[in-house]
Amino acid sequence: MTGDRREGRTGAASDERWRLFIAVPVTGTAAGALRAWMAVGRRERPGLKWVEPDHLHITLRFLGERPAAEMPALVAAGARVAGAAAPVEVEVRGVGGFPSAERTRTLWAGVATGATELAGMAAGLEHELLAVAPDLDPLSHPFTAHVTLARVRASWIDLTRWPHAVAARERLWGRLPVRELVLFRSRLRPGGPVYTPLHRWRLGR
Template sequence: MPNHRLFVALEPPDGVRRRMATLAADLRRAAGRAADDVRWVPAENVHLTLQFLGAVPEERVADVVSAVTAAAAAARPLSLEVKGAGGFPNARRPRVLWLGLHGDVEPARAFVADLGRRLAPLGFPPEARAWSAHLTVGRARDPRGAPGLAGALASQAEGDGVPWRVADVVLFESHLSPKGPRYEALARAALGGG
């Protein structure tokens, strides 16, 4: 039986995705020539990862769906705001460029912890590092990071935020190809069970 490369995430609705794409485009413009040092994430692939599961055998997918659905039912809808930008490990030479999230970040963190507790007995322990609420919009082409982006990231610190009402969680399958990943929603579960 085949394995499925799975992760659990929050998916922005189309209106939020369009406004996030504008923020990312503003970041690219502000970066100037340094923007060429980054592989930008297509707008349709931007999501908030809650937990990456990796290779999941076909016969375990139903159990994963049940755990995700139970965690979602125990949570409540979230009010987030996409605002600001930054880089990991730092803005001077980031390897990952991100848009920030504000609002119900602590309830989201509690949801991630509960999700991890429910998935761990199935063989999918949560990541060792603390979960960070961010939306990845680009990755440096050089593994040492992309210099010259600090000013562009700082330029995104001020400005209007994008409100995002989160009502459900999605179990995605990642299909890898030379053209880049394609994400397929396998299951959706309403936050609060609604």
């Protein structure tokens, strides 16, 4: 597809497996505002496992460990979805928690405007990816567009009793123009995951 770009090292031994996910990177004003909020959050809640500031993204599909030799088929599947989708501007707003604000194990920033369009892309990816990789693990819950900010290391936290989170519950972090989807490889390291972009798909024909 015109506008696609391959990045990183894609050649690999036939038995090599890569941990992959497809996402929309969060950049610009929204990323800056979230990083500032997270900096305060780190000081107030150092026990949480905070996402690295340059790793903010909206995951559309986590693929898990996949054979590296499967890359061409995955790239073709992503191209079909991106080619049928139009660029969209999403609104990153508020903070919340999964499974609930009162018993949060994953802290996130939400997506307001544009959430429906992202859900459509996620559904398209689900269809196309399962067609080329039918052994993909099924989704454990319905897709909800969000930006993961932190994870609770043990037990849970109550966001409704944390003033820093309560004050940001409806805050507008920024508007994010979505013009492409990115296939990332994730390498787990003791200091945290390392993300490498392998392919970028431009939205639209």
